[in-house]
Amino acid sequence: MYYQLIPVPVYLVLVVLYMIARNRNDLKKTSFIQPTATFLALVIAALSYFSPAADKGYTSWILVGLGLCFLADIFNIDMSNDKILYAAIGVFVVAYLEYAATFTRFNGFHWQDLIVGGIFIMIYIFLMKLYWKGLGNFKIPILVYGLVMPFMVTRAISTLFGTSFSIVSAILVTVGCSMLFLGDVEYGLHRFRKPLKFFFGPICYAGGQLLIALSCSYFLLY
Numbered sequence: 001m002y003y004q005l006i007p008v009p010v011y012l013v014l015v016v017l018y019m020i021a022r023n024r025n026d027l028k029k030t031s032f033i034q035p036t037a038t039f040l041a042l043v044i045a046a047l048s049y050f051s052p053a054a055d056k057g058y059t060s061w062i063l064v065g066l067g068l069c070f071l072a073d074i075f076n077i078d079m080s081n082d083k084i085l086y087a088a089i090g091v092f093v094v095a096y097l098e099y100a101a102t103f104t105r106f107n108g109f110h111w112q113d114l115i116v117g118g119i120f121i122m123i124y125i126f127l128m129k130l131y132w133k134g135l136g137n138f139k140i141p142i143l144v145y146g147l148v149m150p151f152m153v154t155r156a157i158s159t160l161f162g163t164s165f166s167i168v169s170a171i172l173v174t175v176g177c178s179m180l181f182l183g184d185v186e187y188g189l190h191r192f193r194k195p196l197k198f199f200f201g202p203i204c205y206a207g208g209q210l211l212i213a214l215s216c217s218y219f220l221l222y
Contacts, residue, residue: 004047004217008210011040015206022202027077035073037206041213042066048216053166059216061102066213068095079187082137089141093148096180099212100148100155103173110161113154120150127185134192142192149184153177168218176211179204 014037021029045062048054068091076088128146135142156177159170183204190196 003050004044004214007040007044007047008214011037011044011206011210014040015203015210018206019198019202023198031077034077035070038066038070038073038209041206041209042070044210045213045216048219051217053218053221054216055106055219058102058106058219061098061105062212062216065095065098065102066209068092068098069209079191085138086141089145093145096148096152099177100152103152103155103159106164107155107159107162108164110158112161113158116154116157120154124150127188131188131192138192142188146188149181153181165215166218166221168221169215172211172215172218176208176215179208179211183208 014033018030018033018037020026021033042063045059045066048059049056072088072091072095075084076091077084079085079088124146128143131142131146132139153174156173159165159173160167162170165173183201186196186198186201186204190198190201
């Protein structure tokens with residue numbers, strides 16, 4: 001039942017190394033660490049097949065999303081390269097929509113989603129106004145991506161209101177998706193507002209993927 005926890009210490013070391021490499025703009029190390037961490041998240045999610053608290057269907061869907069993120073991470077190293085960023089945005093849009101579809105498929109919709117959705121629409125509008133002047137040729141991609149990301153978070157938060165996910169799994173996907181969102185906000189400020197040092201973005205991305213992967217092993221834990 002605890003096989004999925006065995007790789008976690010190695011993953012946490014990779015997160016720290018990833019944070020250091022990103023802040024040093026060490027693309028050589030980043031090109032190894034970033035996809036390696038996501039691949040390890042894939043392994044952690046796959047190990048849930050040995051957990052009695054897992055739902056194999058849910059795990060398979062999460063593996064698809066993680067696989068897409070792994071694909072994006074292979075080439076999304078130099079994020080200052082516009083061509084690479086365009087491609088990465090496209091793959092991550094598909095990956096995060098897949099996450100959102102997975103949460104919805106197993107959890108459905110609940111009336112609380114209207115309140116959460118309203119809050120995140122306001123957050124989306126605020127962020128787009130914040131980035132707008134610096135978007136340049138990225139206006140349409142970021143308008144789309146900026147909408148998909150909070151949509152995924154709202155679908156993750158919705159699992160807290162349903163009964164399909166265990167409370168542990170619901171908390172893991174909620175916190176995990178929120179971390180992905182916060183990491184993107186920091187990068188958005190860095191790229192489209194004002195260059196800044198990464199304080200938490202790399203940790204949020206890698207940590208968010210870890211929590212989503214771990215949610216597979218506790219899906220039916222009541």
